Amino acid sequence: MTVPQHEVAPHAHLRGKVGMWCLIIAESAIFSIFVVAYLYYAGKSLSGPTPAQVLDIPIFTSICLFSSSLTIWLAEKALHAGDIKRFGLFWFVTIALGAIFLGGTAREWYRLIYHDGLTISTNLFGTTFYSLVGLHAFHVTVGLTGLTLILLFTLFGAVKQEHAGRITVFAMYWHFVDVVWVVVLSVVYFITR
């Protein structure tokens, strides 16, 4: 051992990213169990309605959610470059796209519950559908809450270029939520419908 000189651990700046990766691993495990339950019970409902009867592929809202990954990346890039206005703009667009997605889910659920009579206790399809899609929607809601808070901070001038690293960490969560939708969309609306 030589005389200590360095005051900062060499990898300390990576801790936000590493921490978020760990959270993503844990979250993936939770989603995996719900996906497994969905696949395991697919087609095992004792009564209707079935997915083929009531589910429509949410093309437009899915495109919105996937696009929000692009806009949040553009926002991140703007902040790294120090362009706060551009950052705020793309951040707002991200929120709007996320909100459209959530609104789409709300409309879909309203239709399923009031027109098609499918609730969580109707049959196994209802059980696994609402829990899996609902778990994802819950994550979108958490993400939107965080995004909105950061937008408010931005409007009050509290977000500066030096926070770009933290914004990147938050954006990782949002990307994760989008990637999960790729899986949920494929499983629920394509593979088992």
Next chain:
Amino acid sequence: MAEATPIVPSLAPLAISPELAARPPLVQVLHDWIVTVDHKRLGLMYFSYGIVMLVVGGVEASIMRAQLAVANNHLVSPETFNRMFTMHGTTMIFFAAMPIVFGFANYLLPLMIGARDMAFPRLNAWGFWMTAFGGILLYFSFVGGFGLYGAGSAPDVGWFAYAPLTSPAFSVGHSTDYWIIALLISGFGSIATAVNILTTIVCMRCPGMTLRRLPLLAWMNIVMAFLVLVAISPLTAAQIMLLLDRYLGSHFFDTQAGGSAVIWMHFFWIFGHPEVYILVLPAFAIISEVIPVFSRKPIFGYNIMVAATIAIGFISLSVWAHHMFTIGMTSYANAFFVASTAAIAVPTGIKIFNWVGTMWGGKIHYTVAMLFCIAFLCQFLIAGLTGIMLSAAPFDWQLGNSYFVIAHFHYVILGGIIFAVFAGTYYWYPKVTGRMMSETLGKWHFWLFLIGFHLTFDFMHIPGLLGMPRRIYTYDASRGWEMWNLIVSIGVVFQALGVLAWVLNVVWSSLKGKVAGNDPWDAWTLEWTTSSPPPSYNFPQLPVVRSRRPLWDIKHPEDPDWKYE
């Protein structure tokens, strides 16, 4: 042992002015502990919380053993007996063992990797308080829970809460909900702590602390934290499903609507088996630090130890259904889980050989910590061997859900994990308090607990082989189980006396123990460079290491380790 060795000046703690060193009032001290984000204090709080719960869970076990000591006993009712085994299992796994291993990780990791704190100190405090709150909620059920038999009903569905027993029809009232929500909340705390542990080890290592120079304790905690992330989360998911079933009328585990009771078993054991390794890897971690120091040799086969740990981590994720042989799976599933379960013995065996290889030819110091390690080696070997027996599906068909299984996994958890925890307390106590634990009282503790452990769990195999099933509240005298159960119950008395000696030792030594100095064991890892107890900032300047044994390098500049690594 060797006298305290000189410390490199730059690592000495900063001088504190007398007014700062003055004793603050009690309220201030309490407040400081409650709002603390210091990893050492949180580590101690995790540990103390775990020990309190260990005693509570021990009392529940003692009640069960008192009930089973003689045939046709009516000491407690069957309802109480159900609550006791449910609460005993839940408490010991989630609120005793996990907090204790997290306590060790929290206290030691930053010190051993040369960091000032965990990566996310506030998240650390959050994790602890979630775990603590979960335990309090679980025990509140004794007062506030309302179950099949009225108010004051603790959960009574068994610690793995098989469906359909947990459905609203069979488990009326809220006692089962206390169980679900307590585990859900403490699970969030555990996941937060695991995120923190992994990030700390990956990001907060001091300069020079490469992954190849990481203390084995840190390596094993990496794998432990990874397992928490991927194993506790499925439990969280399953608990959410169970809550939906109970409150919103969904049908995950509702067989009448096409749901499956077996899938709850799968989800639970996908968590449940890695959980064993979540608990035993930190025990391995302690053993891997204590044995080299008291054998006066560096660990034998460092690289292969790391590889074996990672292998255990991965294989442990694919063995869960060996808990389910008796439900009747397909022969392919049986064959797979027999093979994977047997396979995990290979990396575990490698570890045992390496620990013995470390002791081989070493100059062994028979301190109390080392005695516990040696007992650990023997007992963990036996636990592994009965595990191999149970991994064979036909054998398991015969003995599944019998006391043989109970004896096997208590051999793992007490004979393995708790013995390692005791070794760890004797080894690190001087660092934490600045005083040595009494070796005399420690030997009383060791021998009493060892005798008690073997009386209880060696003899518990026999009624299992004779066909005594688990979770029965009493049995008939004609079965021939009486003598064995009496011996098993007598062992509990010795174990309790042993734990009492240990608690006395902890309290007495903190007041009257010999002053330890910085490095009483002549050890080699970074925590021993700090004062005892370490200052809140751990290191005035971050250390720079060049080998796996940085203190050896300081003490032996003529023959440093880094020349050979």
